[in-house]
Amino acid sequence: MAAKKKGIVFRVTGLPASQPDDEVKEALKAAIDDNLAEGEEAKLTFNAAILPSCYDNEKKVALVEFFGGVPEFLSELTANPLDDWQVEMGDTDISFDQHFFGFTQLYAPKPDSTVTADIIAITGLDGHAYGSWRGKGNLGRMWLRDFLCKDMPCCRTMIYGYNSKLLTHKVDTIMDYGQGLLEELKKIRNIEDLRNRPLFFIAHSFGGGGQETWAACQVLLPHAQKVLSYDIEDTEVVLDRATIANDIVWYFFLTAEYAAAEKIVRIAVVDRGKVLREEHIDTLANVVQLGSMLAIQGTYKEAEATLRRALEEFIKVVGEEHLETLYCIRLLGLVLERQGKYEEAEAVQRRALKGMEKMAGKEHIETFSSASGLRLVLGRQGKYEEAEAMLRRAIEGYKKAIGGENLLTLSSIGNLGMVFEGQGKYKEAEAIHRQVLEGKKQSLGEEHLGTLGSMGQLGTALEKQGKDKEAEAMYRQALEGYKNVVGEEHPGALTCVANLALLLLGQGQWEEAEDMGIRAMGMMERVFGRENPGTLTAMNNLAYALKSQDRNEEAISLIETCFQLRERVLGPHHPYTSQSLKFLNQWREESI
Numbered sequence: 271m272a273a274k275k276k277g278i279v280f281r282v283t284g285l286p287a288s289q290p291d292d293e294v295k296e297a298l299k300a301a302i303d304d305n306l307a308e309g310e311e312a313k314l315t316f317n318a319a320i321l322p323s324c325y326d327n328e329k330k331v332a333l334v335e336f337f338g339g340v341p342e343f344l345s346e347l348t349a350n351p352l353d354d355w356q357v358e359m360g361d362t363d364i365s366f367d368q369h370f371f372g373f374t375q376l377y378a379p380k381p382d383s384t385v386t387a388d389i390i391a392i393t394g395l396d397g398h399a400y401g402s403w404r405g406k407g408n409l410g411r412m413w414l415r416d417f418l419c420k421d422m423p424c425c426r427t428m429i430y431g432y433n434s435k436l437l438t439h440k441v442d443t444i445m446d447y448g449q450g451l452l453e454e455l456k457k458i459r460n461i462e463d464l465r466n467r468p469l470f471f472i473a474h475s476f477g478g479g480g481q482e483t484w485a486a487c488q489v490l491l492p493h494a495q496k497v498l499s500y501d502i503e504d505t506e507v508v509l510d511r512a513t514i515a516n517d518i519v520w521y522f523f524l525t526a527e528y529a530a531a532e533k534i535v536r537i538a539v540v541d542r543g544k545v546l547r548e549e550h551i552d553t554l555a556n557v558v559q560l561g562s563m564l565a566i567q568g569t570y571k572e573a574e575a576t577l578r579r580a581l582e583e584f585i586k587v588v589g590e591e592h593l594e595t596l597y598c599i600r601l602l603g604l605v606l607e608r609q610g611k612y613e614e615a616e617a618v619q620r621r622a623l624k625g626m627e628k629m630a631g632k633e634h635i636e637t638f639s640s641a642s643g644l645r646l647v648l649g650r651q652g653k654y655e656e657a658e659a660m661l662r663r664a665i666e667g668y669k670k671a672i673g674g675e676n677l678l679t680l681s682s683i684g685n686l687g688m689v690f691e692g693q694g695k696y697k698e699a700e701a702i703h704r705q706v707l708e709g710k711k712q713s714l715g716e717e718h719l720g721t722l723g724s725m726g727q728l729g730t731a732l733e734k735q736g737k738d739k740e741a742e743a744m745y746r747q748a749l750e751g752y753k754n755v756v757g758e759e760h761p762g763a764l765t766c767v768a769n770l771a772l773l774l775l776g777q778g779q780w781e782e783a784e785d786m787g788i789r790a791m792g793m794m795e796r797v798f799g800r801e802n803p804g805t806l807t808a809m810n811n812l813a814y815a816l817k818s819q820d821r822n823e824e825a826i827s828l829i830e831t832c833f834q835l836r837e838r839v840l841g842p843h844h845p846y847t848s849q850s851l852k853f854l855n856q857w858r859e860e861s862i
Contacts, residue, residue: 276410282332284364291320301359305343314338324373324458370399370431377419387468389427399431505545512541532563568802570609577602591629607647610844619644638667654693661686675713696734703728722751745770780819787812
């Protein structure tokens with residue numbers, strides 16, 4: 271039997287309350303059948319639930335879910351989701367819509383019981399009143415309707431829909447949305463008994479994480495940042511402000527505004543340290559967050575010191591076999607790897623994996639993440655067989671726990687492709703990256719950041735095989751996607767620019783390679799700073815482009831600067847520092 275897939279839900283208003291629900295449902299079914307086009311009855315099915323109207327006791331509402339597609343007579347609502355569509359049902363005109371504006375009750379309270387409370391669920395800006403509460407699985411469960419009816423059968427549970435067009439409204443119209451909600455509340459709580467009934471709100475979605483919420487977050491951001499500027503003494507309010515700071519940090523992290531995220535997370539560290547004390551687990555979690563932001567910006571020494579301080583306190587407070595402690599250990603291992611301290615990084619990552627296995631078990635999702643973290647440092651040391659085994663273990667675990675189409679699973683499969691590249695198995699790597707790219711296109715969309723990152727990885731695998739035209743096309747497609755979604759100065763876009771510069775260099779297109787290299791270095795310096803490792807990589811590559819054009823003095827001067835900065839930032843023994851020193855010595859000898 272084929273797995274059931276979620277359908278499209280429409281709201282029907284204007285149904286008569288004078289008839290029993292069964293009769294109304296039969297009449298509604300007949301009205302729908304009468305409007306189906308020829309052949310649709312065989313391929314379309316639907317379920318209908320008859321519910322009380324929030325506004326009029328003499329009317330009822332229906333929620334109708336169609337399976338197998340949308341009937342032709344309602345297709346206009348798919349094209350124009352803000353419209354209504356009227357249909358005759360006997361002597362009554364009823365109306366179908368998909369927008370769910372106003373209040374819609376989701377289930378009828380338990381018969382012969384007193385309604386104990388009103389529960390109202392409100393979606394975030396530009397969200398759908400019904401659809402945003404549905405699960406992403408094939409069944410599309412709407413938890414407010416499917417599960418809350420069992421836990422709270424004596425409540426009147428409603429969703430509230432409103433028209434918010436983010437691209438055409440200013441920040442101050444948020445107040446208009448609030449006023450509109452208050453006016454609608456008056457209509458559904460219009461007598462004293464109703465006004466005295468307890469009222470609860472459920473809302474989302476600032477900091478939800480999906481790219482589809484970023485526009486809403488951008489609108490709310492000035493309000494959230496304003497809160498951080500207040501001089502507050504009340505301890506509970508200070509903690510609330512720290513929570514808001516966390517939400518802002520998460521948004522800045524997702525949009526790659528790492529310097530801004532670092533600034534905000536420092537506020538959270540101070541606020542929580544002031545109220546909860548510096549050794550409290552929530553304060554330490556923010557310290558780890560700070561270490562993460564520092565590491566992303568390439569400030570590895572400060573990141574390492576920050577994480578070591580947090581780790582020491584975590585062990586004192588909750589012990590080593592705690593999720594927050596083990597996450598801190600794993601992040602410390604990553605920072606050590608970035609500095610070229612591979613042996614120490616491997617030991618730290620093995621410590622994290624062993625601890626996670628002991629605390630959560632070998633089949634826990636965090637254990638798979640620790641295994642994936644260990645593979646990175648193993649690959650850096652050429653231990654590809656063990657790295658591959660670690661990744662395969664993580665991939666199989668992810669598939670069992672969260673499915674093959676989840677972003678974590680697909681990313682781990684992509685990492686396996688990178689291990690193949692390290693082994694020189696470029697054809698296998700290409701096949702893996704194509705598989706991952708197709709999976710991300712289907713589950714995330716063409717212009718999701720995860721999809722664009724996989725395009726870049728596929729481009730690298732193609733380049734390694736000498737398929738320069740395909741690789742160039744892939745890099746340019748990814749770069750164009752980044753420009754459309756997050757702008758040219760996103761780290762992913764900068765990586766594409768740098769890869770393009772190297773590819774052009776390999777093709778002997780010296781001038782364009784130089785232009786691209788200057789562009790990459792300039793943007794990286796502007797975004798991350800002159801001493802960021804990514805900026806220094808771009809500087810190293812630009813020096814190589816200059817040398818390829820026999821511009822020896824410029825090349826030697828630039829590679830010398832690069833070596834000095836890498837020695838200071840990464841240390842004298844880091845492989846990248848050694849690479850720049852090798853070029854410097856070689857080019858000096860050649861110029862004699």
